[in-house]
Amino acid sequence: MKFPNHAIRRRHRGCRTFMDAASSSTAINFVRDRGLDHAVEREKNLRPLLNVKNLIKSEPSKSLPISIISQHKDSLKIPSRPIEFIRKYPSVFHEFLPGGIGILPHIKLTQEVLDIDADENLVYESVSYKQSVADRLLKLLMISRMNKIPISILDKLKWDLGLPQNYLKTLVPEFPDYFRVIDSDESDQLELVCWSDELAVSVLEKKAMDGGSGYSKGMPLAFPVKFSKGFEMDKKVKKWWDDWQKLPYVSPYEDALHLSPKTDESDKWSAAVLHEILNLFVSKKAERDDVLCIGEYLGIRSRFKRVLLHHPHIFYLSSKVGTYTVVLKEAYKRGLLIESNPLMNIRNQYLHLMHTVKEQGKDLSVSSGSSQEKKAASNAPKKEAAAADDDSEEDKNGISNAFSGSETENDDSDDEEERFKGGRRGTREAVGGSRRRTTTRSKRRNVDLKAHLRDGVGERTMEKKHGRTKPKVPLEANASRSAHRRSQQRSSNFHQKQ
Numbered sequence: 001m002k003f004p005n006h007a008i009r010r011r012h013r014g015c016r017t018f019m020d021a022a023s024s025s026t027a028i029n030f031v032r033d034r035g036l037d038h039a040v041e042r043e044k045n046l047r048p049l050l051n052v053k054n055l056i057k058s059e060p061s062k063s064l065p066i067s068i069i070s071q072h073k074d075s076l077k078i079p080s081r082p083i084e085f086i087r088k089y090p091s092v093f094h095e096f097l098p099g100g101i102g103i104l105p106h107i108k109l110t111q112e113v114l115d116i117d118a119d120e121n122l123v124y125e126s127v128s129y130k131q132s133v134a135d136r137l138l139k140l141l142m143i144s145r146m147n148k149i150p151i152s153i154l155d156k157l158k159w160d161l162g163l164p165q166n167y168l169k170t171l172v173p174e175f176p177d178y179f180r181v182i183d184s185d186e187s188d189q190l191e192l193v194c195w196s197d198e199l200a201v202s203v204l205e206k207k208a209m210d211g212g213s214g215y216s217k218g219m220p221l222a223f224p225v226k227f228s229k230g231f232e233m234d235k236k237v238k239k240w241w242d243d244w245q246k247l248p249y250v251s252p253y254e255d256a257l258h259l260s261p262k263t264d265e266s267d268k269w270s271a272a273v274l275h276e277i278l279n280l281f282v283s284k285k286a287e288r289d290d291v292l293c294i295g296e297y298l299g300i301r302s303r304f305k306r307v308l309l310h311h312p313h314i315f316y317l318s319s320k321v322g323t324y325t326v327v328l329k330e331a332y333k334r335g336l337l338i339e340s341n342p343l344m345n346i347r348n349q350y351l352h353l354m355h356t357v358k359e360q361g362k363d364l365s366v367s368s369g370s371s372q373e374k375k376a377a378s379n380a381p382k383k384e385a386a387a388a389d390d391d392s393e394e395d396k397n398g399i400s401n402a403f404s405g406s407e408t409e410n411d412d413s414d415d416e417e418e419r420f421k422g423g424r425r426g427t428r429e430a431v432g433g434s435r436r437r438t439t440t441r442s443k444r445r446n447v448d449l450k451a452h453l454r455d456g457v458g459e460r461t462m463e464k465k466h467g468r469t470k471p472k473v474p475l476e477a478n479a480s481r482s483a484h485r486r487s488q489q490r491s492s493n494f495h496q497k498q
Contacts, residue, residue, distance in 0.1 A: 030312050033228040035335030040285065040318045040325045046351060047159060048085070049092060051076040054165060056109055057117065063108035066095075079322070091356045112353055120346045124164045129342055134175045135199060136161055136280045138192070141179060142200055142253050143273060144298060147192035151181070153297055154190060156290050162282040162343045200253040202272065203279045221249030223271065225313040226329040244268060252276040261303060270303035271311055275328070278315070282341050284331035288317065288324035 055076065056064050070082045078085050083105075086093045092113045095105045109117075123129050137154075140161075141147055151168070154161070164170055172181060172190070182191045201209075204223070208215035215221065222245040233241065244264055250256045252273040259266035277294065278284055288308075295304035308315055308326065316327040331338055 031228045031230040033316055033318075033329075036316045036327050036329065036332055037318050037320050038335045039332055039337070040327065041320045042351060043283075043347070044321045045079065045085070045088075046347060046354070048077045048079065049089060049354065050350065052078070052086070052107075053092070053109060053113060053117065056107060063096075063106045065104045065106050067104050069107065089354050091353050113350070116346065116349045116353065119349070120343075123342045123346055124170075126342075130171060130174065133162060133164075133167075133171060134178055137163075137190070138175075138178045138196060139199055139253075140277070140280055141190065141192040142195060143276065145255065145257070147195075148182070148189045149297065150184075150186075151188045151190060153294060156293060157281075157286070160281040160283065160286045160290065162341075200251075202251055202253065202276045204249065204272070204275065205251060217251065218248050220246045222246075223275065223311075223314050224330045227313050228316070231313065240264075257299065266303065267307065267310065270300055271307045271314065273298070273300065274304055274307055274315065274326075278326065278328040279331075282343050283347075284337065284339070285325055285327040288326050291326050 052069060055069070055072065056062065066083055066086065069076070069078075069086070073082055086095060086107055092110060094108050094110050096108065097103065098106050141149060154163070157163075158165075158167070168181060172179060177194055179190050179193055182189050204221055205215065205217075208221055244267070247264060247268050250259075250265070250269040250272060252269070252275075254269075256266065256269040259269060274291070274295075277291070278286065292301050292304060295301040308317055314329060316329050318325045318327060337344060
């Protein structure tokens with residue numbers, strides 16, 4: 001194997017860091033980006049759905065009893081009861097009883113999802129896509145210090161890298177000059193065979209070179225940023241940020257572990273590594289745990305955590321779908337992925353099919369999701385106050401919980417998290433003010449509705465609005481009760497006249 005001497009030792013004078021600039025507790029403000037949250041949330045159940053699809057397709061009978069799917073619930077990452085999950089997507093899964101007898105229901109795939117699956121296989125088998133995946137794997141191996149990565153880590157990143165299900169048998173043998181599988185005492189690993197100077201160029205470097213700016217290695221190179229609506233930056237942090245952008249850009253394919261972990265130079269190199277890794281992923285995003293997993297193998301897990309904390313204008317951390325997802329902000333516009341990718345086009349077809357319900361032989365597209373989700377969306381105005389409370393509570397606990405733990409270098413995680421929580425103080429105060437205004441409006445509405453509530457119809461309307469409804473009484477019972485009351489009234493009037 002031949003590798004270049006790419007360990008360029010750059011030591012820059014001065015160690016002013018983000019923490020020096022962020023001495024004020026309100027130095028940085030983390031805000032929610034609803035477009036990126038939607039990009040994460042719309043793929044909520046896509047991965048477990050495709051896991052179930054692949055499991056059913058692997059069976060000779062092309063069907064499975066629901067009991068087998070239930071046994072593999074955890075490995076398939078099914079978020080709810082398997083039978084409920086299956087019935088939520090009737091356009092993908094068909095439930096039937098074999099032979100019409102009363103046994104456990106079986107599940108098979110609909111023709112529509114089988115058609116998309118055939119197109120997906122064509123993508124995986126295409127020469128251009130295989131070359132693209134091999135290049136991404138090669139670049140990831142060149143980023144790693146030992147030029148090898150355990151298969152267990154690649155299996156975790158299989159979804160993000162867009163690898164085929166059996167990539168070790170179908171993809172790896174076709175590129176013997178790129179990589180090979182080696183046996184290890186602990187686990188099998190994928191090892192780099194030959195270094196490629198052509199591919200050892202980051203996305204940022206390639207854009208700078210193609211732009212005709214005369215860029216060469218070691219020159220300052222600024223990261224593209226996207227500020228979310230409402231994002232504010234303290235003057236000290238703004239000054240630090242401008243100076244940080246002017247620092248020399250150290251390529252992620254260079255060994256920079258000699259840099260002290262608490263310097264701006266190390267921070268920018270770590271941001272370059274994370275930026276390049278996210279660009280290797282087909283959706284330009286990944287779960288935080290998977291990002292930190294590869295960061296731990298690279299020996300820079302704590303540096304990744306600090307990068308996510310300090311640079312929310314480059315890397316957005318979404319707390320949707322019950323986990324944390326790292327999103328490369330520059331790769332999205334209005335919640336949609338900018339760069340076209342054949343595999344992402346296939347996944348979008350799956351998403352469209354998932355949100356299609358069948359009614360009387362017609363296919364109806366439900367843009368917001370399933371019928372239950374559409375019904376929930378129609379009730380959104382009634383639940384606005386509750387949603388505001390949920391968002392404020394999430395902001396209160398917030399992204400800072402994603403960085404709890406003690407695996408930071410030099411035991412500095414507590415200090416970082418305290419500064420992070422302090423930076424969110426302005427957001428919490430804004431949310432608190434919004435909740436107080438909501439409470440005031442609610443009180444005014446209650447005063448205006450006192451007269452309306454005295455009416456029986458108005459009272460029933462308000463009870464229904466707040467989820468408290470009286471038990472329904474049959475029409476016949478209402479009629480008999482009304483007749484009984486009229487009879488009692490006539491009898492009372494008669495006795496008074498007597």
